[in-house]
Amino acid sequence: MTVAEYDRVPERVDSGYESALAHSLEETWETKPGLYGWISTVDHKEIGVRYLVTAFAFLVAGGVEALIMRVQLARPNQNLVAPETYNELFSLHGITMIFLYALPILSGFSNYLFPLVLGSRDMAFPRLNAFSYWIYLASGLFMYGSILATAVPNDGWYNFAPYSLRQFNPGLNMDFYALGMIFLGISTTVGSANFVVTFLRMRAPGMSINRVPILTWGTTTISVGNLLAVPAVSLAFLFLWTDRQFGTHFYTPESGGHPLLWQHLFWIYAHPWVYVVVLPAMGMVSDALPFFCRRPLVGYVAVVLGTITTMTLGFGVWLHHMFATGIPFLALAFFSGASFVITIPSAVAVLSWVATIWTGRPVTTAAFHFFAGFIALFVIGGVSGVMTASVPSDLQLTETYFIVAHIHYVLIGINVFAVLGALHVWFPKMSGRMMSETLGKISFWIIFIGFNVAFLPMHLTGLWGMPRRIYTYPAGVGWDTLNMITSVGAFILAIGVIVYFANVVISLRSGRIAGPNPWDGPTLEWTTPSPPPPYNFPVIPQVASRHPLWESRLHDSVGESQWRRGMPLDKGKEALATTALDGLPDAILKMPEDSPAPFIVTLAMTAGFVGLLLQIWWLAGVGAAATLAGLLIWLWPERELAQRAEAAR
């Protein structure tokens, strides 16, 4: 594109949230009222909140499943639920927590925060963003539809073949899971692409790549990881589905396939996935812990490099889930070594947080409580992971309750605690009201105590040999008391979560008004009103340091950040593209209007997947045709979306 084609170079203007410019931007960017507006909105904040609400709903569903299991396991030889029901419960619990809660909750925060912390008006692909949410919701409901069909997935979340094949598992159970995961993979993929492009191209001018908040590094890193890992699992599930429906032989040993193919394909995806569901959470802690330590994060560059290193090494350790499958020791030794090495970048993050606390002036808010608890639990989950890196010990530890304890320290410790703290931090931004500090601290202590009562003794349950995934166990093998303690702890944990959500509901109605920057935070989202208007920023901010709002106090910037003077970009829906590394203004982007297309394409795809599931082939065909038609309408070139304006450097 030559300069001659650009129609203007925008001036920089002074403006605030009460100006005429702001009012005209409000009209341009606001979501239309009513059901149509609700379906077609592409506002990243709205989509982010939807992600959060949906993911929390799945967290509650998975929690209820867990509590039923804990009642069943509280004492030996119980018959509260039938064996098959128990097997379905632990499978659905794992699927829910790992796939439908853990990443989507982080996508919710990232969706909400990316444009705000990067100083942008929206994500790079707003409609794709809406699409990503709708597909997530549809695929989650699709998998939960298995309850209505009384054919809930029953082979655990890692779903080993051949038990997942039709010969042993004739119902629809596995088809729900296989198609549901392929479906969900679409959401993860498009969402990841969106985060990567937003990170690289939608930052405020001056926000060079060493000035972005760590959350965006975490999410971008895992998004690249997802783009590489999700194809493996989608393929694995597609193979599973064709083995089941059309008699292909990918996993059938009697006809030249191999059950271990499943394990390789699955873990090549699912081990990186563990980092996928923690790195953005670690990023949020790295960003928000400094608010409460009253100093910048110690070792920003080390933490960023650690984040990227973790993800990279995360692709080289999948075999440590397969130490007992008969692979020769020489091969295992490499993966064992890699599994030890991956500890180091995590240690960097922990040491950074500890140093930030030590050299700061910690203000012990409720959010800080969750973050401090998070660090302790992170370390427990980390060191128990190191134990499993050692092949000989892992031959004993694997598939016992030790691993169950480990994964819960990772997923609850590193994900849930970070999320609960992060919600305390950004809830005021989202709702305009503060969450109650008192209720927040009470909920923290109940959750922290309940969690540790439930899961710390579980390590011993595992060391005393209790295998995973057994629906009951005999008396007298030493597991009775430990299981009772765990069950009691699980219910304490549940009470804490109820108190936490009660705090959310109460604060939403009657919390103290937050104002733009209740935590005296340093980053761009705190320059906006709470909640931010649909256009986020009246003028595109100009950034001169990592901590625009702390510059006057830190004296570490070259020049001065500005958020009341900049490009207005008010000729329709516009956003600024900047260069990938330096964040120099590059082009003015014409952003798409709200559109029902993502929702309609999702409906069409849902119909298609239901057709595949029930083998109603005409329905699958109609769904595919409708999807194609919807995509054509969605992607039909629009003249007003052509990029015609250059940004001033």
Add this chain to the structure above:
Amino acid sequence: MRCARPAPVLIVLSATSGRAFAAPPMSYLSSAGRMGDAIAPLTWGLLGVAIAVVVIISALVIVGILRRGRGGAVSDTPIGETRATSWIGIGVGLSTLVLIGLVVWTSLTMASIANPPSEPALTIEVRGHQWWWEFIYHGEKPNQIFETANEIHIPVGKPVRFAVTGMDVIHSFWVPSLGGKTETIPGQVNVTWLQADRPGVYRGECSEYCGEQHAHMALAVFADAPDSFEAWRQAQLRDAPAPASDQTRFGEQSFIQHCGACHTVRGSPAAGRVGPDLTHLMSRSTIAAGVLPNNPGYLSGWIADPQNIKPGCLMPDLAISGPDLASIRSFLLTLK
């Protein structure tokens, strides 16, 4: 609604294991065998390092907060910055040294458990089934090969080779007090070894989820003195004796009719390959893969109503009449 099931009783086994203290029977923190002896100290060492790291970091967090931390509002506290990046360098350096040590220890342990201390004289083929264990003792001549289920005997102080495979789905062969797990994977044979150094009975369980009754797939290893092992082996090699009474003769006929399609009793026409070999059923201490003690009462209950005791198991409820059941039982009681 299913009625309550009788308590599974491999406790019987733990009570007879002859151990001085009451270590849980499935614990691998202590060991009674060569491979376990190599692994347990490593596990303890890793556990020690893990606990130390947790204590140190938690203490740093707590002290770091108490040192200067306080409540109140963030806006009352000024922002300040001191350089502290060297903390990370020191911490990472120390962690790396510890990790290198653990890698070396791991590698040495792997080398020591990769092969048995001497060439095993005995090979046992392990076949995982939904939801029981088939064991085939290899021998040099065909008449030295025999088959049993869910319980094995091995000579104490001698390494035994296990050739492990799955007959339907993936299971995992695991006797914690003797050593680590080996998955039984259909289409492939994994070879491992175990050696018991102290006589006793060691409980194992399937440790890879394998379906509805994964919870009820236990096994037991009896480590016997070499001469009593040999006596047991000779007994196992013999065919079942011909029924001696009318009742047991009638029982054998009933057994063949009702059970013979799935079960084998060597020396009788019953030669099914679906379920466990019952030739020496009464030499085992439990039935249904460790679920019930093997006595006449439980045996009758199991034959009459397996789906109530182990829902979903592949042994069907056959609606065997009372007299048939009684005679089948009296036949089975002869299978010593």
